[in-house]
Amino acid sequence: MWATVVADLFRFVGTWGREIRDSRGRHLVTALPLLYLVAFFLVPFLFVLKISFATSTIGQPPYTPLFAWGEDGALTIRLVFENYRALLGDPLYVGAYLNSLWFATVATVVCLLIGYPIAYGIARARPAVRVVLLVLVILPFWTSSLLRSYALIGILRTNGVLNQLLMGLGIIDQPLEILHTNFAVHIGIVYNYLPFMILPLVATLMRLDFTLLEAAADLGARPASAFLRVTLPLSIPGIVAGSLLVFIPAVGEFVIPDLLGGPDSLTIGRVLWTEFFTNRDWPLAAAVAVAMLALIVIPIMLFEWLNERESRRDEGRASGAP
């Protein structure tokens, strides 16, 4: 969830800057949420950043101070980069990062493939039916993610619901070993994050003017071609929003890999947990967290920057209008 907040913050700061430029009175309204983010996100993040440059000691707090007054009255700032070097040097951490990115990527792609048709169906349904379908999408959220993950254990384990069903139907003779594999983690993450993909897609597809598809058909486009040339390009905002909403939290996911994964389903979330609680190495854990943020935020900022440039170019073209 942290990662989402960071992404929002950067986006927010970007919008804020633009709005000040556009209208001077409006920044008063945006100051309040900005203050909130500074107090409850930016300041704690700076603490974490600070700890990541310390070394672990036994004591309270369990890390060395960053600033120290020397006996000669000089201020010493001691930045230790050892933690970051350890992250890059140890294949355990690099592997965990790659694992996390892999899980998040698979989840995003699979959620998109499953979610798009569902979202399309919901967007095209009659309004009364649409409400019911949307409630069905949101309904699982009324129970906690932890409970749902435990329920998945019951379904996926060796003598669980799924294996009993498949064997009862005679499809398999031997129970499938799904639980405590990477496959189980994929199932868990996709199941948990699917609604985050569906909801922004529904919002985008509902805004889509369906006469555009009639126009495409009228100009000779078969349904598949009309989808590729009209529907898909126009639903990119929803695809991007949904993908970010799935990818970002999935990278930092801890509960699902921990409950459903096996020993090789090592993710950033699990490494962080181990470093922090089991090894009590706060500085290393802090470095893990900072590196994860960088991993997620930098591509998003890049994306936002490209978007910004694109829209500015469009505006530039429009200003030539009479």
Add this chain to the structure above:
Amino acid sequence: MSNARRPGYAEPWQDPAEEPFVRIEGVTKTYGKVYAVDDVSLDVFRGEFFSLLGGSGCGKSTLLRVLAGFEVPDRGRVLIDGVDMTRVPPYLRPVNMMFQSYALFPHMTVAENVAFGLKQDGLPKAAIADRVRQMLDLVRLGGLEKRKPDQLSGGQRQRVALARALAKQPKLLLLDEPLGALDKKLREHTQFELVNIQERVGTTFIMVTHDQEEAMTMSSRIAVMDAGRIVQVSTPSNLYEYPATRFVASFIGAVNIFNATVLSQDGDRVLARAHDLGIDVVARSGQPIPAGIDIGIAIRPEKIDVAEEAPTRADNVIDGKVVEIAYLGDVSIYHVETAGGAILRVQETHAARSADPHYNWGDRLYLVWNAADAAVLTS
């Protein structure tokens, strides 16, 4: 009302040897229990600018969608250039449509919009570029190729939609309220431009409109629709001068209609008792009408003459009192109340300049009209 069509336009519907280009045969389309289009048959000829005219819900748009292929009729057939198209999907029809909302692709530039159908056909790049330039020149949008639809004015968007619909050189172009979204001044200008373009490209146009003036100005022929049926198909002037029903008479232009009972007929002169006026009137009808039948008699406001003295020789005369005056610049409209309480609308053209109205509220005057100018409406 002016007509944008050039004189000398051939009238293929008069020629029995001419094969109709679009044939609609007994088309019926229902939504639930509602008959949107009810057993409509219609022939449209090559090169026509044909209009479907009617109020909202009359079925004109549904009929257009049947022609485009977006709706499959429950009964009946649609033939275009001799080929049965009833069940052919829209993407295989040699027909293009200009949508009321224009339906321009917002993520594509003007040029990409116009090129959409050509690309779909897999034309070579150079041919597409040529055709796009040609189309944009035709609608006078050269130089705006790289704009997106949201960077265009309403009139420019309308012309992009037209260029896109014409780019594939369809056999038949369908226009759904093509001028509906434009303001009045631009609309009048565009009416003439659209007819001009149609005459240049020679494509058969079928237009849907609720605006009778638009239909009159642009069309070679008009089908007036009401409640899913076609009431009358004719040229603009024929519809105006010889309406077949009360609906057509009152839908197109202003008209006075009064109820009457036929007394006798002498040749094409029908003598009838006009109950609302309390007098007997003479009107013209080409058809024999038996005595005793109830009819409607329609007379246009501009065909009624106004006189201060009772004329000695006239087909129809009635006196009344001016109760309303509307000065419109080129004409004045008077509402005249007869002794029986009926109110007639009369129009007087201001041929000479004068700031004083000819008549005033409360003035008594005589209304005079010829039998030949009054139409007999049997339904």
